[in-house]
Amino acid sequence: MAEAVAAGRAASRGVPGRSASGRSRHARILAALVALSALVYAASSLLRLRAFQASTYDLVIFDQALRSYSRFGAPVAMVKGVHNGFGPDFSVLGDHFSPILAVLAPLYWLHDGPETLLVAQAVLFALAAVPVWRYAARRFGPVSAHLVAGAYALSWPIAEALAFDFHEVAFVPLLSALLVERYDAGRRVQAALAAAGLLMVKEDMGLLLVGFGFFLLARRGERRAGAAYAAAGIAATWASSRVLISLFGGDNDYYWAYGSLGDGMADAAVRVLTHPWILPGAVGSPPVKLLTMALLVVPLLLLPLRSPLALAALPLLAERMLADRFPNWWEPGYHYNAFIVAILVMAAVDGAYRLRGRRPPAALTRLRPVAALRRSRPVAALRRMRPWRALRRHLPAAALLAGAVVTVPFFAFGDLADPGLYRPDGRDRAAGAAVAAVPDGALVETANNLGPALSARTRVLLWDREPRGAPWVVADIGRHTFPFTTLEEQRHRVARLINEGYRPVFRQAGYIVLTRESAAPR
Template sequence: MLLFATYGAVSLRLQERMLTTGYDLGIFEQAVRSYAHGQLPVAELKGPGFPLLGDHFSPALAILAPLYRIWPTPVTLLVAQAALLAVAVVPIAGFAQRVLGRRGGMVVAFGYGTSWGIAQAVGFDFHEVAFAVPLLAFGLVALAEGRWRAAALWSLPLLTVKEDLGLTVSAIGCLMAWRGARRLGAGLAVAGVLGSALEILVVIPSFNPQGRFTYWDKMPSSVAGTGMQHGLGDVLYQFTLGLITPETKATVLVMLLAPTAFIALRSSLMWVCVPTLAWRLLSENPDYWGTNFHYSAVLMPMVFVAFVDGLRLWEERPRRHALIVAGVVAALLLPKFPLGQLLHRDTWHTSPRVAQAHRILKQIPDGATVAASNRLVPQLADRTLVSVFGFHGSGL
């Protein structure tokens, strides 16, 4: 409950202070609003009548439709995200307590709850990956404890969250097979690959106005080109170099492991991180490389479950030292990311300029067609047909 309240407070204050954006909170609100009215998701912010299933495959958003129908406001999405991110601590802390004892469980719960990847997601609007975080937490804990059927059942719904997560499902299946559940693991691995392939190559292009998947920039085109001209050694060198250069990429890898005192590397569960890290770090898009935005949220349950799994075979004293280091690192990082905003006076103060803007927006009638700045869009998306003024691809 404390994490839920903390995440909710950060998100809602950002919304009240007009620090959320049309890209992405407004887009997701328009999608959920469509579902709530019994329609396939449409985002006018992406273009007139743009079908959002032609952008990303995220039918899991429909789960929020009944809540949005009752409470049609962006607050619904932000509160739901806070709940989804917070509930993931339950299996992680429970697993840690069973392995490390009560104090160890508290340290791991603090580490996950204040982790920078979760904090960045909370501090940047709403995103569909919030659904993936608890699914991964429950699924990976089940995998670590050898509960194969539960691990598979928690993992399969990831296919409805986002198209790239099928590769994560496949990685979980491969680990399951390697750890002993060969038939079930192999089936899950195949289902993950086929699911992502079907969504990327068939479903999304069938909805997309241009008839294609528009995020091929996640693919390492420079590495692929190298493979056509050079030998295997050059390809492997370029591939490895692409994972750690420029410096931003190496930084995010260190930041990922530091809150676990690098102990997570001792667990084979860290292989589940590979699909997400690969498409991000080998992408041509620099936005994917660092610690910003929501892209690292799905990595947090992976890393902290791997942390506990990596400590299982250690004796009491080394465990205690590792937990102390992890707790100190988590505490030092906390003020540097959005959860630290709760300690700032400005977070709890609404400026006269923002208050005046709220009063002006109330004058816009419901159902109006409006072009607004990116920061004003989430204030209007629940009751108007709104687009981002001057933004390429916007609805007006």
């Protein structure tokens, strides 16, 4: 982790009033935090991969695309194109405009397989702690900044993103934190470069720039820059989603999820302007949307609500919460909340900084139990103690870290305490044997959780409801799997394959490997 050490040293420079030895010490602590986070993140993802908890949708999609990039081709993901009806030569740039993925292609020259993506994502997520630390250090000092960086590292959106394979979101916490931190440091050109990088991550990242523009518009003397960021974000979002997606063979309306607002962008805009009262209903239905939004700010002690920086996250959040399709968008699970987690952690820091020195509300201090506690001898003695005065400076950051720690058992990091993640059970062993029964180089339709184990040495398609005619099929009739709706449907699918001339060559613990070597792919 030499990069982490260098990043930590760079991060500690420029903190006012710190000696060279102090900067070096804090650099080592930060580097250790980044390295440990990357190690835990990577171990968590790789353990899930080994336990067949990763999925063809979406890990194999990205694995196939990066393998194509590494061979100097277009980022073709056959598994995505065939399953969604775009054809086997479909480029993922027609699904999401994410050209930044190409920077990971050289890593496939070192190791050609989905493990590469999982490790790269772990490192990218961990490195975002550096700009978060720098931002916090300017406000509360380096010690508190370590606690804030720890709160980011343990945040539940990062845990859930790691638990769901690899996605382009891997780049967003780092780039979004750099955008905020570099602008805060007065490095406007570097901030603009981070913004440009964000636009290469996904077609809707322009909305994050729009939100950042709203934040700048709320600051005195920054309105021209704010208008520029908002305008650039709107233009980039339109160009990516309405021009570039179709240019690469995709459907511009594939992810339109706002039928309750209108049949298209223009129709929805007119309806929202003329009937603005429909927005609260869309945001609150179904109620799980409210739960997700609460989970984003409650562990951060509601502090982001005190900072105008939270405006930067608002358009991306609204994009998901106003939707009435794709339930994954608004649930706490999956990776979508990781797009805004670094922004919200930094907004919490800013919110705490704005509250420093404020007296508690008078209504609260007049309550008899509170007033009695404030006048008690232990509290008075505590206030006079020098260690308490020193510790008091770190309370906001410590509270943020505590909020993150409390969430750990309830989200994906809590799975690391499950012994089953480290010891393969009977189905895991059967899955390994089923995968081993498929020859190298074969075209294979595979159950969702087995594709990642085959992607490096075979051509993987998703086993779904449609017959694809692949010579090999690895089916699962022991547990419900995407995209089938019931286990009975999976069994009928296997029976249909056998009727079509496939013969089983492996059966164990619900897994069935079937082959028809003479079959030609459709």
